[in-house]
Amino acid sequence: MMKKLLLLTVTILSTLHLFSQTEKGEIIISLDGNYxxxxxxNGVTHxxxxxxxxxxxxxxxxxxFINSRLIAGIGLDYNWDxxxxxxxLMINSYYQTEVTNVKSNVFLPNMYLGYYYPITTNLYINASLKFSYGKIKSEYDTFWAGSAYNPSNTSIELTDDYSxxxxxxxxxxxxxxxxxIPELTYFFSSRFSIYVGLGGVSYSLLEWDTDNSSWNVNFNPSYWKTGIKIRI
Structure with missing residues (x-):
């Protein structure tokens, strides 16, 4: 009886491909997000x-999937801020204040190359190298005002010198x-998985002519992206 039960269990598991076994030729669709x-x-009182x-x-x-571990693909990201x-700011006997509102958004078409490494039967650690390009559109409005002030007063009072x-x-x-981008991916069925993007290392370039570039290393959980993957 035990031998029959063991044989049945092995047969079922082999039929399910252990849920997470990625194979050459498979396609995965991903959806993710962060808000x-x-x-x-920063600074002191005034x-x-x-x-x-x-x-x-x-x-x-x-x-x-080019093979059971290596994947290549394309995608589209949308960022809104x-x-x-x-x-x-107080300078000598002058006080100035400024308020700026900025809205920006960008669509980022991208292509990527990724690698999947199994940790357990259903759990993978995977990483992607992603190249993105787009145009950031921004709208802003700024208001600033300044006035002379009397240092002997505990409060700031507007004067005729106000502008x-x-x-x-x-x-x-x-x-x-x-x-x-490093990720953790967990397959809870033969087709569906959930995953977490764990931040990563980024090089960004604004405006080709000015070479305004920067590096950013960020693994802060508030920036992690969560999503689902669908295997077809």
Whole structure:
């Protein structure tokens, strides 16, 4: 009886391909996203800056397994940001404050190369090398005001020397990035899995002519992306 039960178990598991066994020629569709809000403050009483931001990052991709471990694919990401930046500054006997609202968004077509390594039967650690390019569109409006003040007073009072001004505009800049993204992927059935993008290492370039580039290493959980993968 035990031999029959063991044989039946082995047969069932072999039929299910252990759920997570990736194979050459398979296709995986991925959907993921991240949303966060943050507030940062720096400085002291009347010399300080603060930024309140809302950030949305969503994406989709489709990949093809070149072999059981290596995958290549294309995708599309969408990033949307909204920030309110407030700055105040005292210089000698003059106080100035500024408030800026910035909204930006970008569609980022990309292509990637990934590698899947099994940790357990259903759990993979995988990493992707992704190349993205798009144009960041931004809208902004700024208001600033300044006034002389009396250092002997504990509060700031506006005087006849008060001045104020504002500005608004739009911009459009090229954006190119190369990202190395580690992930954990768990297959809970033969077709479906959930995964977490664990941050990563990124090189980004704004405007080809000015060579405004930067490196960023970020594994902060607030930036992690979660999603699902569908194997077809």
């Amino acid at each position: 966060r809000q943050s507030t940062t403050e 010399n300080q800056n603060m930024t309140e931001g809302k950030y949305l990052d969503i994406g989709t991709s489709i990949g093809y 909204k920030e309110v930046r407030e700055n105040s 104020a001004s504002g500005q608004e505009g739009t911009s459009k800049v090229d954006f190119f990035s190369v990202d190395i």
